[in-house]
Amino acid sequence: xxxxxxxxxxxxxxxxxxxxxxxxxxxxxxxxxxxxxxxxxxxxxxxxxxxxxxxxxxxxxxxxxxxxxxxxxxxxxxxxxxxxxxxxxxxxxxxxxxxxxxxxxxxxxxxxxxxxxxxxxxxxxxxxxxxxxxxxxxxxxxxxxxxxxxxxxxxxxxxxxxxxxxxxxxxxxxxxxxxxxxxxxxxxxxxxxxxxxxxxxxxxxxxxxxxxxxxxxxxxxxxxxxxxxxxxxxxxxxxxxxxxxxxxxxxxxxxxxxxxxxxxxxxxxxxxxxxxxxxxxxxxxxxxxxxxxxxxxxxxxx
Amino acid sequence: xxxxxxxxxxxxxxxxxxxxxxxxxxxxxxxxxxxxxxxxxxxxxxxxxxxxxxxxxxxxxxxxxxxxxxxxxxxxxxxxxxxxxxxxxxxxxxxxxxxxxxxxxxxxxxxxxxxxxxxxxxxxxxxxxxxxxxxxxxxxxxxxxxxxxxxxxxxxxxxxxxxxxxxxxxxxxxxxxxxxxxxxxxxxxxxxxxxxxxxxxxxxxxxxxxxxxxxxxxxxxxxxxxxxxxxxxxxxxxxxxxxxxxxxxxxxxxxxxxxx
Numbered sequence: 001x002x003x004x005x006x007x008x009x010x011x012x013x014x015x016x017x018x019x020x021x022x023x024x025x026x027x028x029x030x031x032x033x034x035x036x037x038x039x040x041x042x043x044x045x046x047x048x049x050x051x052x053x054x055x056x057x058x059x060x061x062x063x064x065x066x067x068x069x070x071x072x073x074x075x076x077x078x079x080x081x082x083x084x085x086x087x088x089x090x091x092x093x094x095x096x097x098x099x100x101x102x103x104x105x106x107x108x109x110x111x112x113x114x115x116x117x118x119x120x121x122x123x124x125x126x127x128x129x130x131x132x133x134x135x136x137x138x139x140x141x142x143x144x145x146x147x148x149x150x151x152x153x154x155x156x157x158x159x160x161x162x163x164x165x166x167x168x169x170x171x172x173x174x175x176x177x178x179x180x181x182x183x184x185x186x187x188x189x190x191x192x193x194x195x196x197x198x199x200x201x202x203x204x205x206x207x208x209x210x211x212x213x214x215x216x217x218x219x220x221x222x223x224x225x226x227x228x229x230x231x232x233x234x235x236x237x238x239x240x241x242x243x244x245x246x247x248x249x250x251x252x253x254x255x256x257x258x259x260x261x262x263x264x265x266x267x268x269x270x271x272x273x274x275x276x277x278x279x280x281x282x283x284x285x286x287x288x289x290x291x292x293x294x295x296x297x298x299x300x301x302x
Numbered sequence: 303x304x305x306x307x308x309x310x311x312x313x314x315x316x317x318x319x320x321x322x323x324x325x326x327x328x329x330x331x332x333x334x335x336x337x338x339x340x341x342x343x344x345x346x347x348x349x350x351x352x353x354x355x356x357x358x359x360x361x362x363x364x365x366x367x368x369x370x371x372x373x374x375x376x377x378x379x380x381x382x383x384x385x386x387x388x389x390x391x392x393x394x395x396x397x398x399x400x401x402x403x404x405x406x407x408x409x410x411x412x413x414x415x416x417x418x419x420x421x422x423x424x425x426x427x428x429x430x431x432x433x434x435x436x437x438x439x440x441x442x443x444x445x446x447x448x449x450x451x452x453x454x455x456x457x458x459x460x461x462x463x464x465x466x467x468x469x470x471x472x473x474x475x476x477x478x479x480x481x482x483x484x485x486x487x488x489x490x491x492x493x494x495x496x497x498x499x500x501x502x503x504x505x506x507x508x509x510x511x512x513x514x515x516x517x518x519x520x521x522x523x524x525x526x527x528x529x530x531x532x533x534x535x536x537x538x539x540x541x542x543x544x545x546x547x548x549x550x551x552x553x554x555x556x557x558x559x560x561x562x
Binding site for chain 1: 393562
């Protein structure tokens with residue numbers, strides 16, 4: 001269980017995290033989505049006591065992180081898989097972490113086995129591929145058999161097998177009743193992994209809802225040479241219409257059949273009429289459209 | 303706390319740089335001591351002195367004034383490598399009470415550097431004694447167990463305190479280059495510069511900096527000082543301890559306040 005209350009982090013005059021209040025519950029995978037620079041990593045660092053909040057609190061199991069005795073037994077986290085001394089062996093890295101929290105040394109071999117790095121135990125951490133580094137980071141998170149797990153972009157650098165493995169791992173950790181909090185910018189990945197989603201943009205909470213709730217808004221894509229006329233008609237029927245291009249509309253609020261009929265009655269030719277699959281990607285883009293930190297303005301490259 | 307210390311010990315022994323620094327420290331101490339001891343003996347022989355007595359630890363303290371930087375590098379890396387690699391975040395996740403991390407590092411560095419100082423000094427003394435016993439060098443070598451043991455112990459204490467000072471500076475500065483610059487200025491550059499100015503106030507200040515405080519504590523008759531250090535050995539130790547404590551306090555203040 002992780003509880004954030006009015007959590008805020010300010011760097012100079014920039015608000016990295018802006019009054020975030022939410023709870024991350026056990027027994028589920030909670031996805032943490034947001035564009036780059038939205039404040040996901042800063043939020044995670046504040047939960048782990050690495051960054052000090054400007055105001056507000058972050059509690060893990062009801063306590064601020066620094067008050068947890070032997071915290072690796074309560075919270076396991078993977079923030080940056082590359083943040084390991086490159087000259088230290090895989091085994092040495094995990095052994096130091098184990099010692100720091102009174103975790104028996106045999107756990108090192110166990111977690112290495114679990115993440116599939118047993119054969120690489122003697123290798124220097126700096127000699128690992130990015131995918132193997134991610135596995136090492138996950139091994140470190142699992143070391144203390146904690147009830148709360150946090151992963152920042154865990155599938156970065158993993159091959160398709162690795163991605164599937166992480167997905168199954170997250171699901172099984174949640175099924176064991178643990179709190180699993182995973183950040184990602186890969187909506188497709190979250191759609192497959194998460195039960196619940198927290199979406200932030202520019203440090204502010206945009207959505208905090210079960211995955212299913214975010215998927216329902218279905219839209220219809222309409223292409224027509226008379227898109228303008230059609231938009232007026234559809235709007236008059238109470239539909240919500242977004243004109244994406246000269247002859248392209250995205251319509252919500254009416255089924256495909258109704259839109260087709262309306263166009264026919266008005267004698268407007270259609271070149272395309274297609275319901276868009278309910279995807280997280282789409283929901284996400286609509287949610288975060290106003291809060292993308294570094295937008296590339298179209299045509300700016302010309 | 304014991305967990306944090308155990309972790310720091312594992313971290314120190316599982317990187318090659320620790321062992322490289324220890325080896326370099328020993329080699330530099332031996333070479334330095336042999337050069338200085340041999341030089342002193344040659345000087346005496348040339349002056350036609352007979353029956354002089356040179357202790358086995360002749361030149362060892364002065365050699366350590368330079369060789370210490372290999373050991374300082376070891377102490378520095380226990381802190382700065384955490385920042386350069388980013389592993390400080392993992393360390394603070396495991397031990398979120400920041401003072402405890404710093405204390406654990408100091409408590410691992412201090413005994414390791416104490417041992418390094420004693421062992422390096424002992425090796426240097428053995429090599430020096432073998433050299434000074436040779437007729438070419440006047441056969442001036444003497445080995446008084448009590449005095450030698452005392453010299454080596456003080457050498458170890460000096461290295462341990464230099465290491466603790468470096469850990470503190472490292473936590474305050476965070477970068478390797480910055481840490482080494484600050485420690486070098488405190489342990490070598492600044493005292494020598496101040497000494498060279500010749501002004502009374504500057505010399506007074508210089509003798510309170512860690513280099514001369516250490517030399518005073520170790521009872522060096524080094525020509526580095528250009529004159530006797532104007533206070534007894536125990537005050538040298540007190541100044542050294544004060545500098546190490548000040549550095550640790552600075553490191554702790556930064557570690558506590560700044561985001562990792």
